[in-house]
Amino acid sequence: MMDGIFLQQMVNGLTLGSVYGLIAIGYTMVYGIIGMINFAHGDVYMISAYLAAIGLAVMSYFGVESFPFLMLGTLAFTIVVTGVYGFVIERVAYKPLRNSTRLAPLISAIGISLILQNYAQIAQGPNQQGVPTLLSGGWRFDIGTGFVQITYTKMFILVAAFLGMGVLTYIIKYTKLGRMCRATQQDRKMASILGINTDRVISYVFIIGAAMAALAGVLITVNYGTFDFYAGFIIGIKAFTAAVLGGIGSLPGAMLGGLILGVAESQFSGLINSDYKDVFSFALLVLILIFRPQGLLGRPLVAKV
């Protein structure tokens, strides 16, 4: 019985963790490139959840029934629109503050976070929204006295999340855009001397981060079915925890951190107490920051004068 629960929570944790990893990418890339915690990122994810539901509703209204078409259409729509959100937010709220005091962008980001929450609440109403189950069924494995169930939706999430991460890793490692990103991350001033339009690179990073959050938004919406305008807050902090756990600024770290956090949280809620699972995640965040602020794969921060 114990084994069944453990393995089941493992599966749940990996699914959840892969989504945390996707959102954590947005935090870690932005932090790596401009050294700022993009506090509004969780709410960008929340917006993408609304967009996903809207996309699904509109497409099924026009009679699209097959799951692959629904998913592809929704993904394309959500990623594009959320990417524009990322771009606009950066332009309006962060770019004018590039040379301002250290706290200014962070406070501005909190402002954007409040704006997005209230905006979604006013535009779509304060009630919980939901989508029906699109992909039912799954595999069931009997283990001893218990069993493990892997639904097709969970499988789809894992595959899509890893595909997304793989594409991103390819972009960062092997394309010109990726090289520009890495150069800007290492030394922004030097990169701009060498002819890289760093403002544009920063915009791209925000768009990529938002796109990854959009992928996460679609996947979570398909899996859990419900969300509200406040959904971005908690998941945003958890994704940030994942980013810090893996080492902020490190791309593989974000994915690893997401998976570890997802599994740890699921095991905690399955084996110990599900009321305190958020407390557990936040306590983990506090402890990591105190004892190993550079994370698992990150380098120690050195202050430059």
Next chain:
Amino acid sequence: MSAAPIKPIDIKQSVIDAVIAGLLALIVFGPIVGVVLQGYDFNLQPTRVAWLVGAVVVGRFLISLFMQTPTGVRMSQGMERGGSGVHVLAPGHKSALRWVIPLVIVLALVFPVLANKYILTIVILGLIYVLLGLGLNIVVGLAGLLDLGYVAFYAIGAYGLALGYQYLGLGFWSALPLSAIAAALAGCILGFPVLRMHGDYLAIVTLGFGEIIRLVLNNWLSFTGGPNGVAVPAPTFMGLEFGRKAKEGGIPIHEFLHIDYNPDLKFVFIYAVLFLVVIGVLYIKHRLTRMPIGRAWEALREDEIACRAMGLNHVLVKLSAFTLGASTAGLAGVFFASYQGFINPTSFTFFESALILAIVVLGGMGSTVGVVIAAFVLTVAPELLRSFAEYRVLLFGMLMVLMMIWKPRGLIRISRTGVVPRKGVAP
């Protein structure tokens, strides 16, 4: 600075800017504002989108035109400069506060006689936020530590009174110092390991801490009552009670004074004590900023590396600011709890932290007068603008973003009177 060459206004550029902004606005607002979900169904609201997009196009066009005028050019240049932290006044400058402060004190003494209960409660709330703003101002404004979980210390203060009464029989007067000490201790325990590390991480750790406190208060049903909250005892004054009938074996104050029972007396009492505490905190803060510790806070905010090179113990300096801020929040929590007579975790959400932060940001980081004014504006304004209650958070958010772009140091800059060097001393 030489006069900037005046270029002719390029209307074509402004039109292009406006069209691009309009297209982006259409993509951003189109789906979320235009398609309202209803279950798995939806209805279309194209007029709302049209209004929003129209506003963005017109706004962007006007801003683009304005930025090409000489005034606009000057403004955008002024924005880019961060400016120094403190504005130094000429030596011997006499502040207008010399006569403003006595005036405010006299007004505050007369006020409870004239006001009705509704206005009195609003002013009490305003004063509680003044206290919170002052506390956070020490942490964020003076020491430059961004604390996003400030509401946790507020909650510790409020629950300190409520649970202290329930389990230990503490009253208002004993809870007042004890809650402040408890909040300060919590700040110390949280701050000591955290303050050693990189500044931005502090924001997230405090945010996590704030949520932990709220979630524990919400989930620990047997101890805190969970979402149902806890009742808070009414305050007493030298054994006199403010209820109609004495509960604790004391004497109701209206019988003691031989006047008719007046339920507002409780609020007058809270107002009086709160006002004294606020004046006390203002005075302490005023003195602290002139002491070495206050100077150290500000120096650390401006340049941490330089301070450490000068031999300042940055952890202790930060910890003192963090602890002082936390204890002020604890005090405010006690007042809030006795003012409400009942508390539950919904009063201590992240939004509350953001509101207090908005007070500090709007008032001017480090500026005391600014914080007092901002606290009243942000607590009284929602009462006046009841019809905009829905948009309150939206307005706060916009205010925070615009303030950061326009005046990142706040509306009122910190100013300080300069000193003339004595004769015979090298400058």
